[in-house]
Amino acid sequence: DLLNNAKKAAAHAAVDEHVKTDYVVGVGSGSTVVFAVERLAERVRNENLKIRCIPTSFQARQLIIDHKLILTDLDVDPVVDVCIDGADEVDSKMTLIKGGGGCLLQEKIVASNAKELIIIADYTKDSVKLGDQYKKGIPIEVVPIAYVPIMNKIKQRYGGNIELRMAVKKAGPVVTDNGNFVLDWTNFDQDSDWEKINLDLLMIPGLVETGLFIKMAAKAYFGLKDGTIKQTG
């Protein structure tokens, strides 16, 4: 279908253009990245590509193992040649909202240690301003004991709505791969100075990481409805 074909086209283009043999590859999380891992495995089989992969979540780790790719980590390989990851939204300044899948902490850690972060996405992620298309809010990972005061602080300082992300197939809140909770912050002012807000948020004790990836992505590949690809960055 249109959406999956768009994801697949973006994923294949990014893997083919940015992954070279002997690379340490950061593997992102979410549904689009599945197509990237499939393409990596295909290139390993067909071209004897030699790569080592660092996961950004339990899901990514399973993907790497299931596709028989070589698993490594930041202890062994602290320098990542390229990180390929999805996004919930990409604005016209290449600011990303990530964390829709609740994996933002390890995603940002691996991306921040990569020489370049390449985003792969379908056409629904391509926005002018943050919040144009992605309406579920900016994800924020917090230490569980602090989630109520942090929600209050964000609401008081910046307005909007903020809520604890609740699990669907488990009673209670979503618990991340790192044992934390996720808050989703919606109805924010879209013209905000995201760099300043991000820095302010990160100073709040107990707030672990935000889903705002600012000046981190080198390029974004958007698969379009007509099967072509739009590149930005």
Ligand code: DER
């Ligand atoms: O949670 C995340 O950051 C994921 O990368 C997400 O933003 C993209 O997921 P998708 O490829 O399934 O849309």
